Amino acid sequence: MNPEQAFKAVTEEEAPFSFAVILRNWKTQVRYLLGQWKLLCLVGLIGGLAGLGYAFYKPVTYTARLTFVVEDSKSSGGGLASALAGQFGLDLGGLSGGSGVLQGDNVLELLKSQRLLKKALISAYDAPYVVKGKNSLADQYAEAYGWKRKWAGSSKVGKDILFGVNRNSFSRLEDSLLHVIIKNITERELSIAKPDKKLGIFALEITTRDEQLSQLLCQRLLKVTTDFYVDTKTRRVRGNVDRLQKRVDSIGAILNRKTYSAAAANRQLLDGNPAFSAPEVTAEISSRDKLVQSTVFAELTKNLEASKTTLIQETPTVQVVDDPELPLKKNKLSKLLALAAGAVLLTVLTAAFLLYRKI
Numbered sequence: 001m002n003p004e005q006a007f008k009a010v011t012e013e014e015a016p017f018s019f020a021v022i023l024r025n026w027k028t029q030v031r032y033l034l035g036q037w038k039l040l041c042l043v044g045l046i047g048g049l050a051g052l053g054y055a056f057y058k059p060v061t062y063t064a065r066l067t068f069v070v071e072d073s074k075s076s077g078g079g080l081a082s083a084l085a086g087q088f089g090l091d092l093g094g095l096s097g098g099s100g101v102l103q104g105d106n107v108l109e110l111l112k113s114q115r116l117l118k119k120a121l122i123s124a125y126d127a128p129y130v131v132k133g134k135n136s137l138a139d140q141y142a143e144a145y146g147w148k149r150k151w152a153g154s155s156k157v158g159k160d161i162l163f164g165v166n167r168n169s170f171s172r173l174e175d176s177l178l179h180v181i182i183k184n185i186t187e188r189e190l191s192i193a194k195p196d197k198k199l200g201i202f203a204l205e206i207t208t209r210d211e212q213l214s215q216l217l218c219q220r221l222l223k224v225t226t227d228f229y230v231d232t233k234t235r236r237v238r239g240n241v242d243r244l245q246k247r248v249d250s251i252g253a254i255l256n257r258k259t260y261s262a263a264a265a266n267r268q269l270l271d272g273n274p275a276f277s278a279p280e281v282t283a284e285i286s287s288r289d290k291l292v293q294s295t296v297f298a299e300l301t302k303n304l305e306a307s308k309t310t311l312i313q314e315t316p317t318v319q320v321v322d323d324p325e326l327p328l329k330k331n332k333l334s335k336l337l338a339l340a341a342g343a344v345l346l347t348v349l350t351a352a353f354l355l356y357r358k359i
Contacts, residue, residue, distance in 0.1 A: 032358060033351055043350040044343040051342020052335055061331040063207040064214035064324035066222060069200050070229075071317040111192045111204060111225055117182050120220040124165045125213070137217055138163040141181055144210040151177065185217075201321065207331065215324045226318040237311045244304040251300055255293040262286035 033040070110116070121138040139162060142148045151157040161177060163170070170178065191205040206218045 029355055029358075033354065036354060039354075040347055040350060044347040047346025048339045048343035050346070051338040051340070054342070055333045055335045055338035058333050059209050061207050061209055062211040062214045062328040063205055063331060064218040064328050065322065066204045066218045066324050067195075067321040068202055068204070068222060069319050069321060070202070071319060108192045108194070108202075110229075111221060112186050112190065113225075114179070114182050114186075116224050116228060117185065117190075117221060118178060119224045120217060121178065121181065122163060122165060122167055123216075123220050125216065136163050136165045137213060137220065138178060138181055140210060140213050141185075141208065141217075142177075144208065144213060147177075147181075211326065211328050214328055215326060218324050222318070222320070229318065230315060233316055234311060234314050237307065237314050241304070241307045241311055244300060244307055248297070248300045248304050251293060251297045255290070255297050258286065258290040258293050262290045 121141070122136045125135045125137050125140045139148075142151070142161065142163075148161060152160050157173065157177070161174060163174060163178060185206070185208075189207045191203075191207075193203050193205075195201060195203055204218055204222060206214050206221070208214045208217065
């Protein structure tokens with residue numbers, strides 16, 4: 001035995017299975033596999049049929065895609081409004097200058113919020129063949145996936161589940177089943193991305209087995225998120241507007257009464273007895289009160305208008321760029337592709353197993 005043969009024998013003995021041995025003896029391995037062509041053809045046929053069966057079994061899904069931008073205006077006149085409102089202990093600064101809830105990448109997580117997704121799911125499913133106000137998006141989702149029949153026949157649920165529309169409370173069982181739907185959507189069917197990191201455009205995609213459900217859920221989720229965003233962004237400023245409005249209404253009513261009182265006191269001066277000073281004093285006090293109330297009313301009215309301007313400036317705008325329109329993108333596995341993939345995959349795995357067993 002020459003040194004090369006000895007090294008080869010030692011290498012094969014120390015490493016009975018290695019890629020180096022396979023590559024060195026590839027001709028032998030190819031001849032061995034060709035000798036197993038009947039088995040490989042049979043396995044390829046089985047794999048192709050399995051892939052074809054999977055293509056028939058896999059349900060068709062529909063993807064709704066919605067793109068939007070967020071315009072977050074900043075208040076430039078808040079200093080004057082704050083200075084005026086400071087005289088009455090009011091804060092018109094609101095949320096000026098702060099970072100918004102939907103700024104940056106926060107939108108990616110906000111749209112996945114269970115609270116907002118739950119609120120979108122219990123909105124009405126407005127399909128023509130569904131009685132309005134009876135079925136929600138959650139009900140249609142469970143129906144499209146066959147979960148309602150499964151729940152009704154299971155020992156843990158054992159009854160028909162109807163989530164309803166715009167309900168405020170759910171039973172423990174209904175809430176747990178609703179969370180199953182939410183979990184399946186967030187983990188498998190919901191996608192939020194920022195196509196270009198340099199731009200403020202966001203893309204929301206939802207894929208379900210019902211075409212109209214995908215469209216409605218995509219639109220409703222953005223709507224409830226937008227409402228939450230605007231409410232959070234403008235809550236403090238809107239609270240100041242409401243408080244100022246109440247004060248203006250109250251002072252206005254008092255000013256009206258003071259105006260009638262001053263007019264009545266002035267009429268008494270015409271018929272008053274010159275020996276008595278009471279009518280003059282009453283008229284003077286009424287005029288003074290009316291002047292004070294008028295001054296306060298004027299300042300409050302200016303503050304109210306300033307705070308309304310601040311509220312308008314602080315209210316952000318969520319503008320939809322591309323709305324999902326029917327028909328949606330249809331996701332269907334190609335039967336020819338599934339057939340070829342199943343045949344190739346199972347044939348390769350079988351060939352690898354045969355080589356491993358031989359070596």
